[in-house]
Amino acid sequence: MSVTSRPAHYGFAEHWLPRLVLAPSFLLVLVFLYGFIAWNGALSFTASRLLPNYEWVGLAQYEALFASERWWVAVHNLFIFGVLFIGGAMVVGIVLAILLDQKIRLEGALRTIYLYPLALSFIVTGTAWGWMLNPGLGLEKLMHDWGYAGFSFDWLVNPDRSIYTIVIAGIWQSSGFVMALFLAGLxxxxxxxxxxxxxxxxxxxxxxxxxxxxxxxxxxxxxLMILAHIAIKSFDLVMALTGGGPGFSSDLPATFMYQMAFTRGQMGLGAASAMMMLVTVSAVVVPYLYSELRRSRHV
Amino acid sequence: MGALAIKNVTKRFGDTHILKGIDIHVDSGEFLILVGPSGCGKSTLMNIIAGLESPTSGEVHIADRVVNDVAPKDRDIAMVFQSYALYPTMNVRQNIAFGLETRGVPKREQEEIIARVAKMLQMDHLLDRKPGQLSGGQRQRVAMGRALARNPKLFLFDEPLSNLDAKLRVEMRTEIKQLHHRLKTTIVYVTHDQIEAMTLGDKIAVMKDGIIQQFGSPQQIYDAPANLFVAGFIGSPSMNFIPAHLASEGGAIGVSLQSGEAACFVPLPDSQRFARYVGKRVIVGIRPEQWDVANDGGGLDCKVDLTEPTGPDTIVFTQINGIEVQARLHPRDARAPGSVLHLRPDMGKVVLFDTETEIRIG
Incomplete structure (x- = not known):
């Protein structure tokens, strides 16, 4: 076997070209993702109000966060929403997938119909469900107009129930997607x-x-992974459907963070809550990535 | 006692006729082969026997009982699939136990059965493995074990060896045959491989286009194929079909064969049965091994075009009546390409077919 020596410039290109090609996206990710995460982390230890400042206050923002009733409402809501949304979307999706898998006619059309909600943004979903669930406009009014005067469905404006309307809209939006995944599996x-x-x-x-x-x-x-991170970072659905209300009864951590950082001039507190969300997402995703990467190395 | 009887079964999907009137009768303990090219309806027939599909018309009897409206699980059958169809998340033990469990067999009895089956198929060491950790042959074994555990009246094998490599296929073939000898259970076995059909079957049903072309013992089908299709399908290398004129010469009826410049008239034994075909064109079916080398100078002088030594035999290719003909000869008798061989057919075994209907004559 003869070894041909390559021209020197070819070795140079082979060595540097991949790095050059990857460099822009690497830089962008480094600055705009990890850089801003680090910045946000730094801000969470400052007394930033409306604008960032760098007056270090140690863990004071976290103490304030954990002492805030509104934060705990948001965390509690996230727990309710996460469990019901993931569980509900999963059950509805699996049932739909199993029913569609029975070699029925028009399967293609039905599959598209069920998958369509996913094509809508959460804003549209939230707005549409907001109208439907609004007691003065939607379902309740319809039933009243039909003569069922005793009918009442006021979850949207009931502080004890408002979080469940988000669950309903979330399940409606995502179960078609779960169905598609499971149908492929089946x-x-x-x-x-x-x-x-x-x-x-x-x-x-x-x-x-x-x-x-x-x-x-x-x-x-x-x-589970996909739904879990959708649940944790849910923001637009809440904003469009309930705006976190009535009061702050349907707040989720994401809306809490937005309120604090951008409308109430509590940037340090908002940064601290964002860090808590980052930790939560990491707690879900990192073990998953670890097990996936380890498996692919073994296979 | 009849183990399985199929009476005038048809199957139609819309305008497509998959099965066009199938009649089969199998006695208890017999090994029935359904063989045919893909699309001949053999798998559909198997599914109908299993109860996974229902016939459009006709009756299926298992152990002298009409089972048309009986669910698969109540037909007292067990089935082995081409893809093995093992339950992927269960280990071998659970795979075998699943069917017993659904039938409410007590736990202790289940364990006894699993132990017996594992011993019979020598797979004790595999019991705690998942299907993904088994080789093709081992999966096949487990699939058979799962079928055996049930001790059914009827075993159905749907191309069970098609996914195995050649060597393993031969081994498992022998094993299935031994198993059948030991258990004496009736088996219905679907295959597209004519060698499996010949080696395993007590009875063979050769199918094509939803019709049984011939139903009989392997030897009957080999020696006296009902038509051109069966003759060509069974046997490897396949039968030579030589078009020829049936002529009467000096009181004997025979065919004339021609190869290059050489020609000869070969009289047929017991030839009166062909009398009404004299003067017509027929197809002469001669199997490759039915050629002899005539060292006494008789026979047809054929130029050897090509040889394929297989070890025990050498296949010699030549041209007769404008058709490529294969002759399976002892290596000692074969000649190199280009030389001339005196070939003589064993006319006692030759079969003739009608050119138009393709049905065997006589």
């Missing part, structure tokens, strides 16, 4: 497995519960 299941289970005497619900859904584990986890 399509990957060999038909003869179902036949074998039928001959083995299992009923259809049992086949799904014991054989098919357990095989969907990877899809389940990917979906």
């Amino acid at each position: 399509r990957g299941i060999d038909d003869s497995i179902i036949k074998a289970a039928q001959i083995d005497g299992a009923s259809l619900p049992r086949i799904y519960w014991r054989i098919i859904l357990p095989a969907m584990r990877p899809v389940f986890f990917s979906t």
Whole structure:
């Protein structure tokens, strides 16, 4: 075998070209993502009000944050919203996927219909559901006009219930997406497995519960990841639907942060709450990334 | 007692006729092969036997009971699939136990059955593995174990060896045959591989276009194929089909064969049965191994075009009546390409086909 020596400039290009190509995006990410995260982290230790200043106050903003009732309402709401939204979207999505997987007619059309809400922005979803749930405009008025005068559905304006309207709109928007993910997974299941289970005497619900859904584990986890981070950073849906109200009863950490940092001149407090959200997202995503990356290295 | 009877079963999807009137009867303990090219309806027929699809018309009897309206699980059958169809998230033990569990077999009994099956198929060491950790052959074994655990009246095998490599396929073929000898359970086995059909079957149903072309023992089908399709499908290398004139010469009826400049008239034994075809064109079917080298100077002088040594035999290619013909000869008798061989067909075994209907004559 003969080794041909390459021209010197070729080695130079091969060495530097990939770096040059990647450099702009690397720089952008470094500055605008990690740089601003670091800046935000720094601001959370300052007494910044309307504008950033660098008067260091240590952990005072975090102390104020943890002492704030409104913050705990937001965290509590995030917990309710996260659990119900993820659980609800998952259940509705899986059920839709299973029903669509029964080799029915018009599957393509139905799939598109269910997936369509995902094409809308959360702002549109929030506004539309806001009208529907508004007692003076939507469902309640409709029922009253029809003569059901006793009908009452005021969750949108009820401080104890307002968070659930966000859950409803969130599930409506995302369950089609969950359905699409699971449908793709279900399509990957060999038909003869179902036949074998039928001959083995299992009923259809049992086949799904014991054989098919357990095989969907990877899809389940990917979906969970995607929904979890949607839930944690939910902002636009709340703003469009309830604006965090009535009062601050339907605040989520993201809206809390926005309010503090940009409308109430509490930038330091807002920065501290943003850091808390970053920590929460990391707590969800990092273990997932770790397990995924480790797996791909083993395979 | 009839283990399986299929009576005039048809299957239609809209205007597409998949099965056009299938009749099969299998006795208890027999090994039935459904063989045919892809699209011939054999898998549909299998699914109908299993109850995974229902026939458009006709009846399916299992153990002398009409099962048309009986669910698959109540038909007392077990099935092995081409893709093995193991439950991916369960280990081997759970795979075997699943069917027993659904049937409410007590835990202790389940364990006994699993132990028995594992011993029979020598897979004790695999019981705690997941299907993903098994090789193709091992998965095949587990799939068979799952079927055996149920101890059914009827085993259905749907192309079970198609996903295995050549060597393993031969091994598993032997194993399935031994298993059948030991268990004496009725087996219906779908394949597109004519060698599997010949080696395994007690009865073979050769199918094409939703019709059973021939139903009989492997030897019957090999020696006396019902038509041109069956003759060409069964046997490898496949039968030579030589177009020829049936003529009467000196009181004997025979065919004339021609290769290059050489020609000869080959009389047929017991030839009166062909009398009404005298003067007509027929197709002469001669299997490759039905050629002999005539060292006494008789036979047809054929120029060798190509040889394919296989070890025990050498396949010699030549031209007769304008058609490429293969002859399977002992390596000692074969000649190099370009030389001339005196080939003589074994006329006692030759079959003739009608040119138009493609059905065997006589």
